Amino acid sequence: MKTVLASLNAKYIHTNLAIRYLKAYAAPEFDVELAEYTIKDPEMNIVTDLFNRKPDIIGFSCYIWNIEETIRVVKMLKKINPNLFIVFGGPEVTYDVPEWLERLPEIDVIALGEGEETFKQLLASLNDGRSLDSVGGIAYINDDGMLKVNPQPNKLDLRGLPSPFRFKEDIPHLSKRVTYIETSRGCPFSCQFCLSSIEVGVRYFDRKKIKDDIRYLLENGAKTIKFVDRTFNISRSYAMEMFQFLIDEHRPGTVFQFEITGDIMRPEVIDFLNKEAPPGLFRFEIGVQSTNDQTNELVKRRQNFEKLTRTVTMVKQGGKIDQHLDLIAGLPEENYDSFRNTFNDVFALRPEELQLGFLKLLRGTGLRIDAKKYGYVYMDHAPYEMLCNNVLSFDEIIKIKQVEDVLEKYWNAHRMDYTIEFLVQYVFETPFDFFKAFGSFWEKQGWSRIGHQLDDLFKRLNEFLIHENIEQLAIVQAFMKWDYLINQRYKPRHSWWIDGICKEEKQKVLHYISVNPHVVSGEFTELNLTDKDLFKHAAVEQFPFSMEKYLTNGEILAEPEYGLIIYYGDTMEKRTFFFSKSQLEAVLTARK
Structure with missing residues (x-):
């Protein structure tokens, strides 16, 4: 029976790691095709492509960001071919199974939780025409119209899993897309808004195999590799070993991203990274969520903000690693004023990126179960975003969303x-x-x-x-x-302001400094630029204070000054120079 594993990713650059693990685990007994799309693709295009593959079985990887689009695709497919066997899996459908099967008769089977062994057993049963009763970790409606939920199999020994990266069809895309990799599964923490808190304990993959996979990815052009471990640095020795390996093996232009728990990061680890890591090689994502102690306690989130601040500050001082910090608006007992404090606490750390998200009441999480306790009103459909609760009104949510909009455009960019x-x-x-x-x-x-x-x-x-x-x-x-x-990157043809120095004055300034470069600096003189060079590649603007002094020591000194920027496009770096307005005016006046 021909089998296709499909996923609707949020963006083209994303890849789905789950379906690759399923394909690798099913081999060599079963040859499974992969089909990836985006949630922005026209649904008819997706349906057409899947139909043309002539599958007997299609498995869909389901998340909050793609479930509604996936459902529409499946409904169309089933109308075209009622005999098509549809399997749903993923975190979005692992919980509230009766509701899903009642709502969507188009689904034949839901795979629950970790799916590698389950999916392979399912393919074996379907290909042999055997009953589904023996397949662990699935839910379905049996021939009697009754819901059947088979117990999940034991957790896999991750050290024995085959690599999900050795597919030839992936090689041409490695340099253009994000490659996701996991070195562990599970999370040691119990945050009640997160699905990772449900799985107890942390299991690790084989280190040697992981390193071999990373070498293979780098050799075949992978540029952005994102580790999806929920807490990459839970083991200090493991994190140090992997950091050293990635430093040793990296190629120019490669970026590795990690989800880091900031308050458990040891200073000696940061010192090591600040000394040894090439600039731009690593990127940290740190979930702060809230600095309200009561709120963190209610969601069972252990966090020492003082230690987190130390980590973020040390990393920032090192100047080599960009940091992405996350906040969640709408957590229990965090009202508008408290969230304002949380935002200011975290912005004070000046992360390169501050993501402001809104609480989502995910299926299976403790916070969704306790939603009534905190007066949560939330969307009926994915992503189940909160609309208000007992301390935060919808009007206040709107205000915070307005903050998010300009924060993204003006700080994160x-x-x-x-x-x-x-x-x-x-x-x-x-x-x-x-x-x-x-x-x-x-x-x-x-x-x-x-x-x-x-x-x-x-x-x-x-x-x-x-x-x-x-x-x-x-x-x-x-x-x-x-x-x-x-x-x-290049000298702008036009500027957005209209009150700068006039064109004639600019021409006079540029001509004069081309003839008298020492007025700017000795470094500028060494560039040996002609009038033509400056008119083509240089911009000059007047400032009401000394920009040079401010950039040096943060002092606003009321001395009008010219700033000169020379653009060399892709061949050389931009160069900036400053000279006082009074100095230049005196020389220009003398020339007259």
């Missing part, structure tokens, strides 16, 4: 770091208050419903600041201009 840093330090009371005010203004202007280019982001922030009538507007606009210029 790093388009204007100097500007945002000044705003949150000196203009608004707290970072949350800035993002909240700007997010509310953004929504009122209707900008959330239209697209935007880079220039639009600067114009919209400028419009907001003018509306707020802030005293330091000229300083903030100067930082905005600086951010705009230094984040360009």
